[in-house]
Amino acid sequence: MNWIAQTxxxxxxxxxLGIVALPVTKKIFGSFFDVGYSFSKAIGLLLVSYxxxxxxxxxxxxxxxxxxxxLTGLLGLAGAYFVHKSNIKTLTLPRSQLLLIIFQEILxxxxxxxxxxxxxxxxxxxxxxxxxxxxxxxSILKSTYFPPKDMWLAGHSINYYYFxxxxxxxxIKLSNIASNYGYNLILATLFAMGITQTFxxxxxxxxKAFGQKIRxxxxxxxxxxxxxxxxxxxxxxxxxxxxYGADKPVPFWNILSKFNPATYWYPNATRFIxxxxxxxxxxxxxxxxxxxxxxxxxxxxxTLAFLFSxxxxxxxxxxxxxxxxxxxxxxxxxxxxxxxxxxxxxxxMTNAFDGPIYIxxxxxxxxxxHGFTKRFIQLGIITAIGFIVFxxxxxxxxxxxxxxxxxxxxxxxxxxxxxxxxFIFEKGNCQxxxxxxxxTLWGFFIFHYIFLTLRYYFASxxxxxxxxxxxxxxxxxxxxxLFSIGTALLIIPEYFYIKDIYPAHFRANTMFKxxxxxxxxxxxxxxxxxxxxxQGLRAFNALSIxxxxxxxxxxxxxxxxxxxAITSYYGNLQKEPQLNGTLWLRQSLSSYEKIITYLNANxxxxxxxxxxxxxxxxxxxxxxxxxxxxxxxxxxxHEWLWRGDSNVIGNLIPDIQGIYEGTDSxxxxxxxxxxxxxxxxxxxxxxxxxxxxxxxxxxxxGEIIFSTTDSNTASTSYILKPQL
Numbered sequence: 001m002n003w004i005a006q007t008x009x010x011x012x013x014x015x016x017l018g019i020v021a022l023p024v025t026k027k028i029f030g031s032f033f034d035v036g037y038s039f040s041k042a043i044g045l046l047l048v049s050y051x052x053x054x055x056x057x058x059x060x061x062x063x064x065x066x067x068x069x070x071l072t073g074l075l076g077l078a079g080a081y082f083v084h085k086s087n088i089k090t091l092t093l094p095r096s097q098l099l100l101i102i103f104q105e106i107l108x109x110x111x112x113x114x115x116x117x118x119x120x121x122x123x124x125x126x127x128x129x130x131x132x133x134x135x136x137x138x139s140i141l142k143s144t145y146f147p148p149k150d151m152w153l154a155g156h157s158i159n160y161y162y163f164x165x166x167x168x169x170x171x172i173k174l175s176n177i178a179s180n181y182g183y184n185l186i187l188a189t190l191f192a193m194g195i196t197q198t199f200x201x202x203x204x205x206x207x208k209a210f211g212q213k214i215r216x217x218x219x220x221x222x223x224x225x226x227x228x229x230x231x232x233x234x235x236x237x238x239x240x241x242x243x244y245g246a247d248k249p250v251p252f253w254n255i256l257s258k259f260n261p262a263t264y265w266y267p268n269a270t271r272f273i274x275x276x277x278x279x280x281x282x283x284x285x286x287x288x289x290x291x292x293x294x295x296x297x298x299x300x301x302x303t304l305a306f307l308f309s310x311x312x313x314x315x316x317x318x319x320x321x322x323x324x325x326x327x328x329x330x331x332x333x334x335x336x337x338x339x340x341x342x343x344x345x346x347x348x349m350t351n352a353f354d355g356p357i358y359i360x361x362x363x364x365x366x367x368x369x370h371g372f373t374k375r376f377i378q379l380g381i382i383t384a385i386g387f388i389v390f391x392x393x394x395x396x397x398x399x400x401x402x403x404x405x406x407x408x409x410x411x412x413x414x415x416x417x418x419x420x421x422x423f424i425f426e427k428g429n430c431q432x433x434x435x436x437x438x439x440t441l442w443g444f445f446i447f448h449y450i451f452l453t454l455r456y457y458f459a460s461x462x463x464x465x466x467x468x469x470x471x472x473x474x475x476x477x478x479x480x481x482l483f484s485i486g487t488a489l490l491i492i493p494e495y496f497y498i499k500d501i502y503p504a505h506f507r508a509n510t511m512f513k514x515x516x517x518x519x520x521x522x523x524x525x526x527x528x529x530x531x532x533x534x535q536g537l538r539a540f541n542a543l544s545i546x547x548x549x550x551x552x553x554x555x556x557x558x559x560x561x562x563x564x565a566i567t568s569y570y571g572n573l574q575k576e577p578q579l580n581g582t583l584w585l586r587q588s589l590s591s592y593e594k595i596i597t598y599l600n601a602n603x604x605x606x607x608x609x610x611x612x613x614x615x616x617x618x619x620x621x622x623x624x625x626x627x628x629x630x631x632x633x634x635x636x637x638h639e640w641l642w643r644g645d646s647n648v649i650g651n652l653i654p655d656i657q658g659i660y661e662g663t664d665s666x667x668x669x670x671x672x673x674x675x676x677x678x679x680x681x682x683x684x685x686x687x688x689x690x691x692x693x694x695x696x697x698x699x700x701x702g703e704i705i706f707s708t709t710d711s712n713t714a715s716t717s718y719i720l721k722p723q724l
Contacts, residue, residue, distance in 0.1 A: 003116060003117075003576075003577040003578065003579050004113075006177060006181055007112065007116045009175060010175050010177060010189075011112060012175075013171065013174045014041050014045075014171070015041075015105075016072065017040075017048065017072065018037075018040040018041040019040070019044075019076075020044055020073075020075045020076035021040045021041070021043040021044030021079065022040045022079065023079035023080070023082045023083050024040075024043055024075075024079060025037065025039055025040040027082070028306060028309070028339075029305065029306075029309055031309050032200070032204045033097060033100065033203070033204055033214075033217070034097060034101055034104065034200055034203065034204070035093070035101075036305065036309075037200070038104045038108070038193075038196040038200035039197055039200065039301075039302050039305060041298075042193055042197065042298040042299060042301075042302050044072075044075065045171070046299065046346060048071045048072055048075060049163070049167045049170045050163075050346065051071050052068060052170060053146060053163065053166060053393055053394070054393045055067075056143070056144075056145045056146040057147065057394075057396075057397075058393075059145045062144045063140070063143050063144060063145065063173075064144075064173070065173045065176060068173055068174050069174070096214065100203075100214075104196050104199065107195065108193075108195070108196045109192075111192035111195040111196065112188050112189060112191075112192040113188075115187065115188040115192065115285065116184070116188045116577060116579065117573060117577050118570055118573060119184045119187055119188060119570075119577075119579070120577020120579055121570040121571055121573055121577065122569065122571075123184045123579050123581050123583070124581055124582075124583070125180065125184075125582060125626075126584050128287060128289050129289050129291065129617070129638075130288065131621065131622060131635070132635070132638060133183075133289060133290040134179070134183055134581070134625050134626065135151040135152065135621075135625035135628065135634075136148070136151070136158060136162050136165040137165050137168050137169050137172070137179055137182075137186075137290070137628075138625065138626065138627060138628030139151045139158065139628040139630070140162065140165060141172060141173065141179055141628060142605070142606050142629070143606070144605075146397075147394075147397040148162065149606050149630045150630060150639075150642075151625060151627075151631065151634065152621060152624060152630070152631060152634020152639055153630070153632075153634065153643075153648065154608040154631060154632050154633075154675060154676070155630070155675075155676075157397055159399055159401070159643060160642055161292045161348070161349055161350055161351055161352050162292075162349075163346060163349035163350045164290070164291075164295020164296060164351065165290070165292075168182070168183075168186040168295065171185075171189065180581045180582040180626075181580060181581070184579045184581055186290060187290060190285070190294055190295065190297055190298065191229070191285050194229045194281060194297045194298065194301065195225050195229050196225075197301040197302065198221075198224050198225040198228045198301060198524070199221035199222065199224065199225040200221065200305070201301060201524060202220045202223070202224025202225065202524060202527045202528075203217045203218060203220055203221035203224075204217070204305075204308075204309075205220065205308065205475065205527075205528055206220035206527075206528065206531050207220075208312065208475060209473070209475045209532075210531060210535075216531065219531075220528075220530075220531055223527050224523065224524060226559070227526060227527060228281060228519075228523035229281050230281075230562050231282065231523070231558040231559060231562070232266075232269055232282060232283075232557075232560075232562065232565070233269055233440070233441050233442065233557075233558065233561070234440050234441070234443045234557050234558065235268065235269035235440055235441060235561075236264065236269070236558070236560050236561050236564070237440065238252055238263070238268070239259060239261050239263070239264040240256060240258065240259050240260065241256055241257055241260065242255045242257050242263060243255070243260070243263030243264070247271075247274065249268070249272055249274075249437070252440070261564070264564055266283070266564040267287075269283070269441075270283050272437060272441060273433045273437050273438075273441070275505045275506075275507070276433070276493070276505070276511045276512070277505075277508045277511060277512035278511055278512060278515045279293075279512060279515075279516060280515075280516065280519045281294075281519070281520070282561065282562050282565060283565060286566060286570075287569065291351075292350050292351030293351045293513065295350050295351070296347055296350040296351040296354050297520070299343065299346050299347060299350060300347070300354065300517065300520055301520070302343065303340075303343045303344075303347070303358050303361075304482075304521070306340075306343065307361060307365060307478075308478060310332075311368070311369065311474060311478060312473075312474045333375075333379060334379075334382065337362075337366075337379045337383045337386065338382065338386050340358075340359070340383055340386075341382070341383045341384075341385070341386025341389075341390060342390050343358065344359045344362070344383075344387050345386075345387050345390030345391040348387070348391055349391060349394045351513065352400075352513075353510075353514065353517075354517060355387070355391075357489070357514070359383065359384075360485065361481070361482075363380055363383070365478070366380065368477060399644075401500070401642055401643065401644045402498050402499060402500065403424070403499045403644065404422050404424040404499045405422050405423050405424065405496055405497070405498060406423075406424045406425075406426060406429060406496065406498070406499045406506060406507075407424065407425055407495070407496060408430060408432070408494065408497055409429075409431075410425035410427075410429070410430075415427040426506075429497075431506075431507060433494060438490065442490055442515075442522075443554070444555075444557075445483075445518075445519075445522035445525075447551075447554060448522070448525065448526035448529040449483040449487060449522070449529075451529060451533060451547045452479065452483065452525070452528075452529040452532060452533075453480075454543060455529075455532055455536070455543060455544075456472060456476070475528075476532075479525045479528045479529070482522065482524065482525040483522060483525045485518075485521065486521040486525070487522075489514040489517060489518040490514070490515060490518050492510070492514055493511040493514060493515075496510070497509075497510040497511075498510045500641060501640055501641050501644070533547045533548070533551075582596070582626060589619070589622075589683075589684060589710075590708075591683050591684065591708050591709070591710040591715075591717035592623060592626075592683055592685075592717070594706075594717075595623060595681060595683060595706065595708065595717060595718075595719055596622075596623060598706045598719065599623070599629060599679070600626075603627075606628065606629055606630060607676075607679065608630050608631070608632065608677050608678055608679075609624060609627075609631050609677070609678070609681060610631060610656065610672075610679070611623045611624060611681040611683075611686065612656070612660070612681075612686040612688075612689040612690065613631075613632070613633040613634065613636070613652070613653055613689075614634075614635065614685065614689065615635065615636055615637065616635040616638050617635075618635075619685065620685050620689070621634040621635055622685075629679075632655070632656055632675050633649045633652035633653065633656055634649075636650070655671050655674070655675065658671055659677075659680070659698075660686060660689075660690040660693050660694070661693060661694055662694060662697050663694055663697055665700045668697055668698070668701050669722070672701065672722045672724060677722060678721065678722070679720070679721055680698060680702065680720040680722065681717075681719060682695065682698070682717060682718050682719075682720065684710065684717065687715065698720055699720070702720045702722035702723050703720065705719055705720070706719040
């Protein structure tokens with residue numbers, strides 16, 4: 001099939017998931033003008049994937065296409081029953097609402113096909129950490145039950161946050177499209193979900209806040225989805241400078257010149273502060289690593305939309321018991337706490353940092369509605385217990401690889417203790433971000449936070465009736481909470497970091513994961529701020545005029561980022577899209593393409609294979625990544641991070657080398673038995689890694705079941721099956 005047919009086939013199953021989840025969606029987002037339609041696909045995917053995880057973990061339902069279709073059908077039946085029982089007509093809507101829903105579906109289709117076209121210019125599953133993400137997906141696809149096997153450490157399950165990869169595998173199995181195409185379709189799906197869900201959320205925020213004005217709300221949806229999914233940060237000011245050397249940023253005012261786009265390199269906006277990472281969605285969409293923070297974007301937007309719909313409702317709080325024991329009817333507050341717990345469990349299993357972040361937001365809103373009361377404590381306990389219960393199927397097979405909370409620039413008198421409770425005091429670990437760098441990255445959002453606060457303080461007497469402060473609505477408070485928590489997430493890495501294995505980049509992951517969520521939250525709040533400030537323009541309000549004058553150049557800097565990023569990575573988008581992510585092998589490593597094709601077509605289950613062990617970010621261990629078949633030892637630093645011990649791979653290296661370079665067939669057989677190896681790969685990586693490769697001994701212990709000649713090197717590569 002060509003790219004259009006592949007994308008259309010893929011879209012059908014996304015549409016199906018959205019339709020079967022629509023009754024649940026309408027129940028959750030009944031207060032939304034569009035009944036939350038754009039969130040239905042994410043809800044359907046989430047419910048089917050979580051059900052598959054739980055049932056697969058306890059060996060109740062195998063992870064198969066038939067099983068997933070069964071779960072999808074079950075969700076549809078449950079929705080139909082709910083519609084019948086509730087006596088509601090799910091699709092009976094006024095014309096204006098129906099037109100908005102149709103627009104959102106068209107927007108989803110357009111976004112999906114647009115990013116398929118973009119990604120189709122360079123679809124290779126190659127470079128950065130794509131091997132890791134593709135390996136996770138392929139291992140899950142090969143699984144009958146869970147937990148899935150670690151493709152880079154035979155005999156162990158994946159010790160990483162893989163729920164997002166599971167959702168990708170669900171879509172691949174449902175659509176029956178090969179994973180090397182599915183990888184790129186997943187990326188386009190996440191982009192399209194991010195676009196439409198942000199549009200819906202921002203539309204409904206402004207619709208509810210400004211008197212149900214559809215046109216104004218529509219503009220808010222467009223602006224919000226641009227800021228969150230496509231916009232960059234103020235780092236593009238460097239496109240107006242003479243540029244700076246790699247990893248050596250200098251203040252932009254020292255090198256200002258004219259618009260000089262040739263000097264601008266888009267990744268620098270995510271690696272500006274030395275030894276840190278501070279990415280945002282459009283960069284993730286462009287570089288196409290399917291990491292947990294990207295998979296979690298639709299679920300993050302779903303959580304924010306849910307919290308907004310609940311906490312801006314007029315009748316959320318009550319004096320009713322949380323649970324009526326006589327009728328077992330839960331109050332709305334109890335249902336909310338359980339839903340927050342479930343969504344935060346999904347975040348934790350998808351991208352661990354996000355779980356605590358959204359628990360914090362949920363608890364902040366509980367605190368806002370109840371104060372520090374017994375009711376607040378009850379809801380907090382319910383949320384905590386629910387979170388533990390919902391994550392248990394995953395966490396029962398997962399060992400956290402965080403060793404503590406580091407204190408940045410710890411005083412000398414504390415470094416002698418090294419560790420007190422969860423806090424770690426490491427001598428020499430001191431990195432503080434210059435304020436001008438923080439403002440370069442986050443100034444656009446801080447600008448909006450400041451002006452929203454000033455808008456409330458310096459309101460006219462007519463608005464405040466003589467008081468200094470406007471009487472804030474719950475929507476206003478919700479936005480201020482998003483801004484406040486987002487700002488806190490930016491400040492935390494200046495004082496604390498989650499301890500991992502990286503020495504110089506010790507706070508990189510902390511800044512990365514916290515900043516990513518700050519970007520999304522503050523992008524939504526900034527959209528609201530724009531329309532709040534716009535109110536003052538009619539009255540020729542000085543604050544609003546000042547805001548608009550400053551907003552325009554700042555917005556231009558944010559808006560030009562995608563032109564640099566997309567064109568730098570994908571060119572002018574003139575090529576016919578090609579979605580086969582393994583096609584690059586044909587030009588570079590053709591023998592591996594044939595070996596992978598053979599294994600995928602002829603090997604059942606997940607027997608252990610042996611290939612050359614390599615360092616992270618290299619082209620080694622691609623056979624295990626591209627097949628989902630576990631190898632004895634894969635990318636060293638990644639397994640070190642996931643397991644917390646460099647010896648996990650280090651102790652295996654002599655055995656792997658001993659098999660490939662061994663001269664004694666008895667010793668080689670013993671090592672093969674020790675690791676239960678059923679297939680040995682011999683190709684360019686193995687020949688380059690093991691210079692004393694002993695093919696004579698290998699052929700004594702097994703037979704070649706497949707061989708091919710590399711078109712580039714004319715060397716023979718093969719798969720050998722040991723005879724043990």
